[in-house]
Amino acid sequence: MTVASTDSGGGAGIMADLKTFTAMKVFGTAVVVSLTAQNSVSVKSIYELPVSFINDEMDEILDDIGTDASKTGMLYSSEIINAVSEKFKQYDVKNIVVDPVMVSKTNVRLLREDAIDAMVNNLMKISYLITPNIPEAEVISGQKINNAMDIKSAARVIYEKIGTNVLIKGGHYNGYYSDDILYDGHDFYSFKGKRIETKNTHGTGDTLSASIASYLAGGHNLYDSVSMAKKYIEGAIKYSFPMGKGYGPLNHFWMIK
Numbered sequence: 001m002t003v004a005s006t007d008s009g010g011g012a013g014i015m016a017d018l019k020t021f022t023a024m025k026v027f028g029t030a031v032v033v034s035l036t037a038q039n040s041v042s043v044k045s046i047y048e049l050p051v052s053f054i055n056d057e058m059d060e061i062l063d064d065i066g067t068d069a070s071k072t073g074m075l076y077s078s079e080i081i082n083a084v085s086e087k088f089k090q091y092d093v094k095n096i097v098v099d100p101v102m103v104s105k106t107n108v109r110l111l112r113e114d115a116i117d118a119m120v121n122n123l124m125k126i127s128y129l130i131t132p133n134i135p136e137a138e139v140i141s142g143q144k145i146n147n148a149m150d151i152k153s154a155a156r157v158i159y160e161k162i163g164t165n166v167l168i169k170g171g172h173y174n175g176y177y178s179d180d181i182l183y184d185g186h187d188f189y190s191f192k193g194k195r196i197e198t199k200n201t202h203g204t205g206d207t208l209s210a211s212i213a214s215y216l217a218g219g220h221n222l223y224d225s226v227s228m229a230k231k232y233i234e235g236a237i238k239y240s241f242p243m244g245k246g247y248g249p250l251n252h253f254w255m256i257k
């Protein structure tokens with residue numbers, strides 16, 4: 001189950017999540033919390049759905065179909081985050097992967113500043129894994145990240161603060177490699193990734209978290225789920241293609257000939 005927002009441009013959000021679920025051969029359900037009018041260069045407007053409707057969506061899915069894992073994406077406001085967190089608790093949803101989704105590639109806020117507290121202190125605390133990129137990890141940890149050592153230190157601070165597994169994505173780090181660091185409160189695991197030079201990375205975070213949630217739903221452990229999802233995302237970036245004038249989408253179906 002994805003709990004996120006739509007992307008009219010098709011590259012990110014709920015659209016990316018459902019494509020990923022399909023590529024992973026898992027059955028996807030979707031709780032839409034807001035609609036965005038966006039494309040590869042901008043986000044023109046955001047239309048929040050009423051919390052009562054979001055509650056109904058979650059009840060309809062969880063009362064009947066259930067879910068083996070869930071991922072959250074763009075949640076936008078503290079009202080939405082708190083409502084979603086309550087429903088997760090009510091139905092005791094397991095394997096929640098939280099992608100913080102704070103700012104779009106096109107530099108528009110997708111999480112209100114006043115919603116960060118609810119995200120960190122409510123939703124993340126009931127999650128199984130959080131997947132911040134470097135700027136998001138800086139916000140959550142309150143620390144600047146300038147090098148690989150800083151990533152580990154921020155991961156430790158985040159774990160101490162929230163008490164949940166944390167995967168810091170290295171894609172925003174200005175080096176040759178884009179290693180991701182996973183910390184489970186005991187050990188650090190490094191997932192090597194060679195930087196692929198392309199502008200077509202719209203929806204990368206959404207796709208990675210949806211892929212991890214899919215593997216968790218299939219019963220894989222944390223390390224294997226992240227490891228397999230990393231392989232999937234690397235192919236999706238490598239075989240991405242231009243679409244629109246800005247950040248093009250990934251190729252979600254790269255491994256299907």
Ligand SMILES: Cc1ncc(COP(=O)(O)O)c(N)n1
Nearest residue numbers: 005006012013104105202203
């Ligand atoms: C609805 C929605 N969800 C998530 C993202 C983040 O994706 P990106 O970081 O590629 O802008 C987005 N742009 N829109």
